[in-house]
Amino acid sequence: MKNVHNFSAGPAALPRQALEKAQSSLLNYEESQVSIMEMSHRSKTYENVHFQAISRLKSLMKLDEDTHILFFQGGANLQFSMVPMNFLNNQSSYVLTGVWSEKAANEAKRFGTIDVQTHAKENGYSTIPSPDDLSYDDRNSYLHITSNNTIYGTQWKKFPYSKLPLVCDMSSDILSRDIDYNAFDLIYAGAQKNLGPAGVTIVAVKDSFLKNAHSDVAPMLSYQTFSKSQSMYNTPPVFSIYMLNLVLEWIESEGGVSSIEARNEKKASLLYDAIDRSEGFYRGHAEKEARSTMNVTFNLQHDDLEKLFLQEAEEAGLIGLPGHRLVGGIRASIYNAVPLESCEVLAAFMDSFKRKHT
Numbered sequence: 001m002k003n004v005h006n007f008s009a010g011p012a013a014l015p016r017q018a019l020e021k022a023q024s025s026l027l028n029y030e031e032s033q034v035s036i037m038e039m040s041h042r043s044k045t046y047e048n049v050h051f052q053a054i055s056r057l058k059s060l061m062k063l064d065e066d067t068h069i070l071f072f073q074g075g076a077n078l079q080f081s082m083v084p085m086n087f088l089n090n091q092s093s094y095v096l097t098g099v100w101s102e103k104a105a106n107e108a109k110r111f112g113t114i115d116v117q118t119h120a121k122e123n124g125y126s127t128i129p130s131p132d133d134l135s136y137d138d139r140n141s142y143l144h145i146t147s148n149n150t151i152y153g154t155q156w157k158k159f160p161y162s163k164l165p166l167v168c169d170m171s172s173d174i175l176s177r178d179i180d181y182n183a184f185d186l187i188y189a190g191a192q193k194n195l196g197p198a199g200v201t202i203v204a205v206k207d208s209f210l211k212n213a214h215s216d217v218a219p220m221l222s223y224q225t226f227s228k229s230q231s232m233y234n235t236p237p238v239f240s241i242y243m244l245n246l247v248l249e250w251i252e253s254e255g256g257v258s259s260i261e262a263r264n265e266k267k268a269s270l271l272y273d274a275i276d277r278s279e280g281f282y283r284g285h286a287e288k289e290a291r292s293t294m295n296v297t298f299n300l301q302h303d304d305l306e307k308l309f310l311q312e313a314e315e316a317g318l319i320g321l322p323g324h325r326l327v328g329g330i331r332a333s334i335y336n337a338v339p340l341e342s343c344e345v346l347a348a349f350m351d352s353f354k355r356k357h358t
């Protein structure tokens, strides 16, 4: 089998350890003679997986006791609707730093007035605002940000300090760094980048904020319903949660979030250094201070050269590198499970491609 390095933006590379464990127990989970996919979600065996995933998330994120971990389906896109449906009273504030935050704000407009704070759209969303430059109008029910902009490759380094409840879409960088997760009132993240396969979305919501949720929301769209039922109001996506639990176990075995963060920084530096030493052959999209450690985005001088780069990269076993269809260029997504070695191979490929085509 060819040695492939997977830079897919999501669904993305999973830890080999988690995949092998799933493979070995696929037909016979813990001597039950059936797969984890084939048993009742009310069984003790499945419940153990479910609650272990919750407790691992709580401990890896170092969450306060009164924070609830909930599992939803419908991806981060459903959260774009659920957040305003449950929490928007008259007005809420959205900081726009890319396509996903635009989508979140557009969805919220159905439910009330949106105080939009757009940042650097004219520069192709290449920077992130300083928390000092934001407005914190207390008429807003909450302030919404996107911690990592998957498409543009920018990432918040310092978060807004606000008396307003802080809501964050962390789909593309949750558990990639050791930040204070308790600074947020509600965090949501689709699993398919850093946490597991597609099919489950993680929500961490503080009890004090959950109390503000509207009670007249349809049960399948209500955080309160899911909190009361411990995310078992209906059949949860059992296999996705099982895989999530294996990925969390892998994070623990790697030394926890701070070890993962140190490796993520090394990985990102390998690629940004290749951009910076290329004398303009590669042009990083993000301004240096806003560079994402998860999605490294860059362009070459013209489209044809980018096509050639992608073609030669694929021939060399480097896959998943085309930029998002809206912006083009190159995007290397280097989430938690992408090994350091893959970044070393890509950085060496970038150097040699440059030598060959200069």
Ligand code: PMP
Pocket (backbone or CB within 6 Å): 010, 074, 075, 076, 077, 078, 100, 146, 148, 149, 150, 151, 169, 170, 171, 172, 190
């Ligand atoms: N938010 C961010 C930051 C994302 O990167 C994505 C997916 N790429 C989404 C939201 C949408 O996620 P989903 O497909 O799970 O709805």
